Amino acid sequence: MLTLSKESRGVLLGLLAVSMFSLNLPFTRVAAQEMAPLFIGLMRCLLASLVAGVLLMVCGSQRPRGREWGQFALCSASLVIGCLFFPLAMRHVSAAHGAVLVGIQPLMTALAACWRNGERPSLAFWGCALLGSLTVIGFALTRGTGSGMLLADLAMLGAVVFCGIGYAEGGRLATRFGGWQTICWALTISGPFLFLPTLWLIGQNGITASPAAWGSLAYISLLGYLLGMYPWYAGMTLGGVAKVGQMQLLQPFMTLALAGLFFGEQVPPTFWLFAGILSVVVWFGRRMPVRRLLEENA
Numbered sequence: 001m002l003t004l005s006k007e008s009r010g011v012l013l014g015l016l017a018v019s020m021f022s023l024n025l026p027f028t029r030v031a032a033q034e035m036a037p038l039f040i041g042l043m044r045c046l047l048a049s050l051v052a053g054v055l056l057m058v059c060g061s062q063r064p065r066g067r068e069w070g071q072f073a074l075c076s077a078s079l080v081i082g083c084l085f086f087p088l089a090m091r092h093v094s095a096a097h098g099a100v101l102v103g104i105q106p107l108m109t110a111l112a113a114c115w116r117n118g119e120r121p122s123l124a125f126w127g128c129a130l131l132g133s134l135t136v137i138g139f140a141l142t143r144g145t146g147s148g149m150l151l152a153d154l155a156m157l158g159a160v161v162f163c164g165i166g167y168a169e170g171g172r173l174a175t176r177f178g179g180w181q182t183i184c185w186a187l188t189i190s191g192p193f194l195f196l197p198t199l200w201l202i203g204q205n206g207i208t209a210s211p212a213a214w215g216s217l218a219y220i221s222l223l224g225y226l227l228g229m230y231p232w233y234a235g236m237t238l239g240g241v242a243k244v245g246q247m248q249l250l251q252p253f254m255t256l257a258l259a260g261l262f263f264g265e266q267v268p269p270t271f272w273l274f275a276g277i278l279s280v281v282v283w284f285g286r287r288m289p290v291r292r293l294l295e296e297n298a
Helices: 006-021 024-032 037-059 068-090 095-102 105-117 123-142 150-177 179-205 211-239 241-263 270-285
Strands: 119-121 290-292
Touching (some): 006 211, 024 037, 024 068, 037 068, 068 150, 068 179, 105 119, 105 150, 119 241, 123 241, 123 270
């Protein structure tokens, strides 16, 4: 019987989460055709927070205490801000242009893991992480980056930075609360702060949209966010934030593959070359040592 190591189980959970994240971009673009970016970001977080609150009440959960409230607040605020920046950027730039900056997401997550989680990746790990990010950026450049706008680029960079902090902080909290409780508490805390701004936007713009737009919003809120973050944080608990975070290097390629399967988008020939290179880089990267000081001192 095949027995997987703790780290391998974490990586597999990370891959499951990334596969769910990979449809966020196509569905966000569908929703953005009919909804304002700010409304998408707020409603995405609000819907997820309402369901998360119900789950905590029905299933029961240990309550945060002391400084953990501050940690959850940091995790929650970082993820919400990232969600607000992302649709704003994608309204003005192409998917390929966005992928240039999304390609540095795992690096930002690893840096946040050093800052918040006491992880100390080896030099070889950083080399693989940098090579992986450059591979993603190189692939995006072969597809053309589009005209882009400075503010859109800054919004995408902001999303990457804040999401990296939210991932690292959530991975730290998940060691005590587990994956599903961590994301549920982080979302529930944000709910009261999202309700009034969302209600104001509805009053200003109404809520008229097609079933396709609402279905897309439901996916990025409940599956690509709430449910997807459960294996993401659980995987980080097992395999470490920095290592599992590298699985997100595969997200642009998964997005293209799934967009081709479900949305009929054309997959370019260079896809297979860059995907093969990246798979090798990720394979080597997850074998590079990363010290986890918080575990060693526990």
